[in-house]
Amino acid sequence: MKKIYKDASTALDGVLFDGMLIAAGGFGLCGIPELLIDGLVAAGTKNLTIASNNAGVDDFGLGKLLATRQIKKMISSYVGENAEFMRQYLSGELELEFNPQGTLAERMRAGGAGIPGFYTKTGVGTVIADGKDVKTFDGQDYILERGIVADLAIVKAWKADPSGNLVFRKTARNFNPPAATCGKICIVEVEEIVPLGALDPDTIHLPGIYVHRIIQGTHEKRIEQRTTRKAS
Amino acid sequence: MAWDRNQMAARAAQELQDGWYVNLGIGIPTLVSNYIPDGIEVTLQSENGMLGMGPFPVEGSEDADLINAGKQTITELPQTAFFDSAQSFAMIRGGKIAMAILGAMEVAENGDLANWMIPGKLVKGMGGAMDLVAGVGRVVVVMDHTSKHGESKVLKSCTLPLTGRAVVDRIITNLGVLDVVEGGLRIVECATGVTEAELRAATEATIVP
Numbered sequence: 001m002k003k004i005y006k007d008a009s010t011a012l013d014g015v016l017f018d019g020m021l022i023a024a025g026g027f028g029l030c031g032i033p034e035l036l037i038d039g040l041v042a043a044g045t046k047n048l049t050i051a052s053n054n055a056g057v058d059d060f061g062l063g064k065l066l067a068t069r070q071i072k073k074m075i076s077s078y079v080g081e082n083a084e085f086m087r088q089y090l091s092g093e094l095e096l097e098f099n100p101q102g103t104l105a106e107r108m109r110a111g112g113a114g115i116p117g118f119y120t121k122t123g124v125g126t127v128i129a130d131g132k133d134v135k136t137f138d139g140q141d142y143i144l145e146r147g148i149v150a151d152l153a154i155v156k157a158w159k160a161d162p163s164g165n166l167v168f169r170k171t172a173r174n175f176n177p178p179a180a181t182c183g184k185i186c187i188v189e190v191e192e193i194v195p196l197g198a199l200d201p202d203t204i205h206l207p208g209i210y211v212h213r214i215i216q217g218t219h220e221k222r223i224e225q226r227t228t229r230k231a232s
Numbered sequence: 233m234a235w236d237r238n239q240m241a242a243r244a245a246q247e248l249q250d251g252w253y254v255n256l257g258i259g260i261p262t263l264v265s266n267y268i269p270d271g272i273e274v275t276l277q278s279e280n281g282m283l284g285m286g287p288f289p290v291e292g293s294e295d296a297d298l299i300n301a302g303k304q305t306i307t308e309l310p311q312t313a314f315f316d317s318a319q320s321f322a323m324i325r326g327g328k329i330a331m332a333i334l335g336a337m338e339v340a341e342n343g344d345l346a347n348w349m350i351p352g353k354l355v356k357g358m359g360g361a362m363d364l365v366a367g368v369g370r371v372v373v374v375m376d377h378t379s380k381h382g383e384s385k386v387l388k389s390c391t392l393p394l395t396g397r398a399v400v401d402r403i404i405t406n407l408g409v410l411d412v413v414e415g416g417l418r419i420v421e422c423a424t425g426v427t428e429a430e431l432r433a434a435t436e437a438t439i440v441p
Contacts, residue, residue, distance in 0.1 A: 027280040027317070028303040030296065053317070080356030081303075098355075101279065102321025102363030109318035122325060122366045125344075125397025128358075158297075170314055172297040174281050177316040205316075221296035227304040228291040 003164050003214050004193060008039030011187050011213045015152055016045040019072075023108055023150035023183055024052040024062065025176030028081070029224045031168070032061045035189045035217045036154040041068055051075040051108065051148055053101060053175050055085045060222055069093070075148075077101035081224065100128060103145050105178050111147035112181025112210070119144055153183025156219070157206070160190040161199050164208025177206045187213040233425025234377075234406040242267040243423075244333050244374050244404050248274050255279060255324070255364055257334035258302045260374045264333055275311065277329055279360040281320045284312035301360065321360070325367040332368040334361065336375040336400075338390045341437035343400040343412040345373065346392035358395060365396035377405035377434050384436040386410065386417070407431045416440040 005011035022040075026032030037056075040048075041064050048071050055074055056063035065071050066084050073095035079085055088094035099107065100122045110118050119142035123129050133144040155176045158169035166188060168176060180186045193216045235243065241263035248254060248268060255277045256264055268274060276285040278300040285300060286307035294305040323329060338346040345365055348358040365371050378384055386403060402420070403410045408431045409420040416438030422431050432439055 027301075028299065030280070030299050030303070076357060078357035078359040080354075086354060098357050100358055100362035101317070101360035102325055102367075105317035105321050106325075120325065120366075122363045124366065126362060126394045128362065168314075168316075170295065170297040170308070171278070171281050171299055173314055173316050175317045178318040223294060223296050223299075223305060225299070225302065225304040226294055227288045227306075228294065229288040231290045 003212065004162055005213050005215050007217070008035045008189070008215055009042055011215045012036065012039045012043055015185050015187070016040070016043050018045060019047045020045065020151040021049045021051065023148060023153045023179040024050055025155040025174065025179040026052060026054070026061065027171070027174035028054055029057065029061050029222050031156050031172030031174050031176055032056070033154040033156040033189050034061065034219055035215060036187055037062060037064055040065055040070065044070070046070055047072040049073040049075065051104065051150060051179075053077050053104060055079045055082050057081050057224070058084050060220070066094070073097065075099055075104065077104055098128070105175060107145055107148040108175070108178035108182040111149040112178065115147050117144050117146050148182050150183045151185070153179045153186040155180045155186060155188045157188050157190045159192045159194055159199065160188060160211070160214045161194055161196050161208070163196060164188070164211030164214060165199055165204045166190070166206040166208070166211060167199060167203065168205050173205065180206055180210045185212050186210055187215070189215050189217060191219060192216065235423040236406070238263060239424070240374050240404055240406060243409065244372060245269060247331065247333070247372050247402065248272050249330070252330040253277055253283065253328065255329050255332040255368065257332065257361070259335045261333040261335060262302070277323070278306070279320050279324065279364070281315050281317055282312065284309045286312070321363050324360070324363050327367060327369055329368040331370040331372060332364045333372045333374060334364065336373045336385070338385050338387055338392050339373055339375070339400050339403050340387050340390045341412070341416045343398040344390045345371070345395045345400050346390040347395050349393050351393065361395050365399040370401045371399050372402045372404060373400050374404045377407040384434055386435045386437045388437055407434055410435075413440060
């Protein structure tokens with residue numbers, strides 16, 4: 001069992017095909033798999049459907065895959081930070097499926113947990129419910145949402161050990177664990193690969209069973225909205 | 233005379249109760265954290281995966297791995313906990329968050345809320361708003377009572393696509409405070425310098441005694 005690969009292109013080799021569904025971790029630009037996104041740009045895989053909470057900015061994150069027209073469809077909750085995204089969407093080049101943020105996270109979690117669908121009250125009475133099964137439990141309406149099983153999950157963590165056990169850092173965890181679990185194959189990029197035994201088993205956020213390939217690299221970790229206060 | 237943004241935020245802060253877990257939306261709701269009353273301890277949730285949100289960092293100590301749901305750099309507190317997005321919305325959907333304070337474009341007398349899309353205009357997405365209004369214990373909306381053109385935003389029924397159906401409990405505007413009750417809205421109070429007649433005149437929704 002050898003999970004460590006030398007770089008993004010090597011780790012992505014053999015798992016990519018045109019038209020595939022990819023689940024990506026990250027919230028805004030925080031905790032995004034920036035090296036694997038670069039790897040996808042280099043590989044040139046086309047007609048991608050990407051389930052990701054956001055779509056990056058014009059020159060960073062998933063925005064790079066939009067610039068190269070590799071994305072056919074996005075499944076997201078909020079896409080407001082990307083001018084090229086809006087241009088492609090308004091011209092009809094890009095499909096967009098809005099999911100409420102919690103529904104998107106739960107679709108990934110459920111897909112990874114072998115649950116093909118679940119009922120939620122999120123979106124009842126809104127356009128999100130259009131065409132979906134509605135069921136009443138204890139007098140309250142719920143709509144049926146489907147679990148997502150992705151062909152590939154691309155994820156960013158802070159540290160991994162060689163068996164794929166992962167630790168995330170602060171709010172960079174976000175969609176990464178649910179995205180990781182819903183991938184038939186999951187590739188993780190980390191800032192540091194530590195030796196076996198270096199991670200306390202009680203503090204592992206995601207066990208290595210979900211992780212198939214690991215790369216280590218340097219991350220830009222761009223800040224989208226730098227806000228500060230005066231030192232008192 | 234009416235309340236300004238900060239006065240609306242200060243009024244909304246009076247809704248907080250000791251020990252509550254609360255989610256604050258973007259805009260005026262974010263200002264609420266500046267007015268938390270003395271003796272009241274609340275824990276702020278950020279739906280990207282954090283409980284116990286602290287203030288903005290001092291310049292030079294920003295951390296790219298530590299942001300709020302508005303993607304702004306923030307800080308942690310001694311009681312902070314981090315978790316993933318599925319867990320975050322499990323606590324929202326599961327009713328563990330006592331209250332959300334959110335902005336709105338329109339509210340209706342039955343508690344319908346519209347705050348995510350204007351047809352024909354650029355739609356950025358609902359983010360976590362639909363999950364929040366469906367899941368949290370109490371939804372308080374903070375908004376201007378009327379549009380720039382003077383039209384009421386407190387309506388008999390919303391004209392914009394909904395974020396949630398019958399989800400709002402209390403409305404705080406620049407003109408006053410109204411509760412969603414059986415049959416319509418009930419006036420709780422008028423803003424400083426606003427008469428009940430003025431509040432009624434600016435409200436399209438049915439006002440009940």
